[in-house]
Amino acid sequence: MTRAFSFSVKAQDGAARTGVIATQRGDIRTPAFMPVGTQATVKAMFVEDVAAAGADIILGNTYHLMLRPGAERIAKLGGLHSFMHWDKPILTDSGGYQVMSLAKLRKISEEGVAFQSHLDGARVVLRPNRAIEVQCLLGADIQMALDECTPFPASRAEARVSLDLSMRWAERSKAAFEAMSAPGQALFGIVQGSVYPDLREDSAKTLEGIGFPGYAVGGLAVGEGHEAMLQTLEATTPFLPEDKPRYLMGVGTPLDILEAVAQGIDMFDCVMPTRSGRHGQAFTWGGRLNLRNAQYAEDLSPLDPESACPAAQYSRAYLHHLVKAGEILGAMLVSYANVQFYQELMARARTAIAGGTFADFVEDVRRRYAGPENTA
Amino acid sequence: MTRAFSFSVKAQDGAARTGVIATQRGDIRTPAFMPVGTQATVKAMFVEDVAAAGADIILGNTYHLMLRPGAERIAKLGGLHSFMHWDKPILTDSGGYQVMSLAKLRKISEEGVAFQSHLDGARVVLRPNRAIEVQCLLGADIQMALDECTPFPASRAEARVSLDLSMRWAERSKAAFEAMSAPGQALFGIVQGSVYPDLREDSAKTLEGIGFPGYAVGGLAVGEGHEAMLQTLEATTPFLPEDKPRYLMGVGTPLDILEAVAQGIDMFDCVMPTRSGRHGQAFTWGGRLNLRNAQYAEDLSPLDPESACPAAQYSRAYLHHLVKAGEILGAMLVSYANVQFYQELMARARTAIAGGTFADFVEDVRRRYAGPENTA
Numbered sequence: 063m064t065r066a067f068s069f070s071v072k073a074q075d076g077a078a079r080t081g082v083i084a085t086q087r088g089d090i091r092t093p094a095f096m097p098v099g100t101q102a103t104v105k106a107m108f109v110e111d112v113a114a115a116g117a118d119i120i121l122g123n124t125y126h127l128m129l130r131p132g133a134e135r136i137a138k139l140g141g142l143h144s145f146m147h148w149d150k151p152i153l154t155d156s157g158g159y160q161v162m163s164l165a166k167l168r169k170i171s172e173e174g175v176a177f178q179s180h181l182d183g184a185r186v187v188l189r190p191n192r193a194i195e196v197q198c199l200l201g202a203d204i205q206m207a208l209d210e211c212t213p214f215p216a217s218r219a220e221a222r223v224s225l226d227l228s229m230r231w232a233e234r235s236k237a238a239f240e241a242m243s244a245p246g247q248a249l250f251g252i253v254q255g256s257v258y259p260d261l262r263e264d265s266a267k268t269l270e271g272i273g274f275p276g277y278a279v280g281g282l283a284v285g286e287g288h289e290a291m292l293q294t295l296e297a298t299t300p301f302l303p304e305d306k307p308r309y310l311m312g313v314g315t316p317l318d319i320l321e322a323v324a325q326g327i328d329m330f331d332c333v334m335p336t337r338s339g340r341h342g343q344a345f346t347w348g349g350r351l352n353l354r355n356a357q358y359a360e361d362l363s364p365l366d367p368e369s370a371c372p373a374a375q376y377s378r379a380y381l382h383h384l385v386k387a388g389e390i391l392g393a394m395l396v397s398y399a400n401v402q403f404y405q406e407l408m409a410r411a412r413t414a415i416a417g418g419t420f421a422d423f424v425e426d427v428r429r430r431y432a433g434p435e436n437t438a
Numbered sequence: 439m440t441r442a443f444s445f446s447v448k449a450q451d452g453a454a455r456t457g458v459i460a461t462q463r464g465d466i467r468t469p470a471f472m473p474v475g476t477q478a479t480v481k482a483m484f485v486e487d488v489a490a491a492g493a494d495i496i497l498g499n500t501y502h503l504m505l506r507p508g509a510e511r512i513a514k515l516g517g518l519h520s521f522m523h524w525d526k527p528i529l530t531d532s533g534g535y536q537v538m539s540l541a542k543l544r545k546i547s548e549e550g551v552a553f554q555s556h557l558d559g560a561r562v563v564l565r566p567n568r569a570i571e572v573q574c575l576l577g578a579d580i581q582m583a584l585d586e587c588t589p590f591p592a593s594r595a596e597a598r599v600s601l602d603l604s605m606r607w608a609e610r611s612k613a614a615f616e617a618m619s620a621p622g623q624a625l626f627g628i629v630q631g632s633v634y635p636d637l638r639e640d641s642a643k644t645l646e647g648i649g650f651p652g653y654a655v656g657g658l659a660v661g662e663g664h665e666a667m668l669q670t671l672e673a674t675t676p677f678l679p680e681d682k683p684r685y686l687m688g689v690g691t692p693l694d695i696l697e698a699v700a701q702g703i704d705m706f707d708c709v710m711p712t713r714s715g716r717h718g719q720a721f722t723w724g725g726r727l728n729l730r731n732a733q734y735a736e737d738l739s740p741l742d743p744e745s746a747c748p749a750a751q752y753s754r755a756y757l758h759h760l761v762k763a764g765e766i767l768g769a770m771l772v773s774y775a776n777v778q779f780y781q782e783l784m785a786r787a788r789t790a791i792a793g794g795t796f797a798d799f800v801e802d803v804r805r806r807y808a809g810p811e812n813t814a
């Protein structure tokens with residue numbers, strides 16, 4: 063029998079909480095960080111190492127996968143899990159965010175969003191039900207309702223119009239999901255409302271009225287800045303049901319994540335660990351390191367003596383050499399070390415919440431990330 | 439006590455032989471294929487997987503490493519083995535071949551070869567004793583005498599002049615090696631002579647007169663073609679001492695290798711498995727596959743059902759997708775599968791020689807590599 067999707071909070075420390083999302087493909091320990099596997103691969107990583115790093119779930123991008131290799135093709139080939147050899151949970155986004163950031167000639171209407179593929183110029187229309195259909199074809203365990211990620215900045219009036227459209231799409235998404243999804247899968251709604259507290263509250267309540275097994279906070283980390291992000295989160299999280307997982311989309315730095323956990327967020331995703339990894343930027347327990355920096359050319363200390371990651375045991379001198387020489391192994395090792403750092407960060411956060419010491423843990427990480435390299 | 443360098447032939451089948459080169463860092467089963475680790479990394483591979491694929495030894499490039507990160511720097515950091523976390527044997531070339539193919543403003547004289555670095559234009563002179571010094575700084579277990587890889591085509595007179603210079607350099611290299619090397623290391627001489635049988639014989643005998651624990655055949659696979667390569671090899675190998683390992687530099691395709699093994703060659707290196715891997719060209723027990731080809735887009739069969747390589751278990755459809763999408767994981771998986779294929783090829787060759795069935799094995803591989811994709 064298929065295991066139902068469920069969420070249980072095991073411990074709370076202030077607003078921060080730790081728990082477990084149970085899915086048909088295994089448990090997700092929360093707070094959880096989901097490495098991004100845009101094109102059916104977490105970039106520059108073997109999938110076994112993504113699991114070894116501690117990830118319980120990864121994210122796939124609907125926009126990319128529907129264009130290449132195509133959702134119907136992936137379904138024919140047995141689904142995304144089998145395609146990429148990852149048998150734990152996968153969350154897919156709705157594709158809406160990337161249509162707006164990557165596609166050409168985008169046009170939003172009540173119906174959905176029409177665009178031209180950035181790959182071959184093909185004309186595509188992404189409607190709420192097609193976004194669900196694609197996610198079902200991929201076989202995603204957690205799916206996202208199609209929304210408009212309100213651009214920043216937006217006037218109050220613009221944010222209202224955008225939000226209302228997203229809420230109508232959320233309803234249509236839920237109907238499509240109920241018609242098409244397989245047992246054990248779950249659909250999350252996405253709160254919008256730009257930086258306006260009353261719009262955020264309104265959006266959260268509207269979504270709760272529709273009813274979802276999880277809620278995401280969208281439209282943040284789009285240029286509003288750290289403080290505005292935290293303030294908007296403060297105006298949103300209290301209106302999200304306590305017994306459902308909360309997911310802050312596209313965030314972020316280690317401190318962004320911990321501060322959002324402090325407000326009661328349970329799930330995160332971000333390309334930062336892998337994108338930084340490909341550019342020689344490492345996240346370590348000693349702070350951020352730019353491995354291109356000449357100061358590491360003869361530094362025999364391991365990348366991160368505090369990390370259990372095999373990749374973090376290589377010397378900074380060796381990684382500096384690989385990065386300077388443009389070697390793929392540099393991207394492989396630093397991506398692995400970064401993804402594992404993010405997982406270790408979440409593991410320590412869970413332990414700290416369970417032990418009632420989460421505030422101390424945040425301060426500890428804040429000190430570690432206060433160095434000169436950590437301003438970027 | 440340091441283990442001495444030695445070679446023993448265990449079995450012979452015609453001119454083909456299988457044996458073991460014993461070094462201070464472990465045994466090398468012959469015939470052996472050495473994956474190329476140009477810049478202190480076998481491109482796109484974790485070093486553990488190079489070992490898991492079955493490689494007993496890898497090759498490092500003196501030219502690249504002396505320019506970046508620098509031989510003195512690698513020595514200061516503990517040597518090449520420790521730098522790149524590879525504790526089995528390493529063979530380094532002398533740098534001469536790459537000076538001629540990569541550097542700018544090359545000028546050969548009796549003294550050595552002067553050139554400008556392709557990285558920053560720095561003026562460098564590579565003399566026979568400096569080539570040895572660099573290889574000793576790197577800590578190479580098997581080192582190569584500096585030679586001039588005679589360009590192809592070369593007239594008989596040009597080949598003679600070039601060869602004589604290489605032979606004088608071989609003598610100077612040996613003297614430098616005796617002064618600078620550490621116990622357990624070995625220096626190989628390199629036979630030149632272009633495609634002229636009598637020059638090849640002369641070169642082999644001259645080197646034997648100087649005396650080396652191993653002999654390489656250089657100046658082949660430089661454009662002379664398959665048949666000329668085999669004919670030149672036939673005119674060379676009989677003059678190389680039977681009790682010393684023989685190394686054919688820079689070769690080659692699976693069939694090139696097997697045909698050279700049939701003539702008594704023991705060691706090979708080539709960038710083909712890794713370079714092809716980065717371009718989506720796979721070597722399998724079913725022949726060569728171009729994974730970019732649309733015919734694989736929905737092919738669920740594993741890359742190579744006959745291979746034990748974990749990377750070869752992914753579907754051709756998935757690898758096709760990764761290669762088309764330009765994903766690093768495509769390069770990682772196909773490089774790994776190719777390196778392991780080359781190692782499995784050598785392992786089967788060793789078994790066939792020991793069992794007296796080597797000719798059948800070569801015919802078997804010839805049939806496997808007779809398909810339409812194998813003409814490139």
Ligand SMILES: [Zn+2]
Nearest residue numbers: 312313332333
């Ligand atoms: Zn991000």
Ligand SMILES: [Zn+2]
Nearest residue numbers: 688689708709
């Ligand atoms: Zn080659």
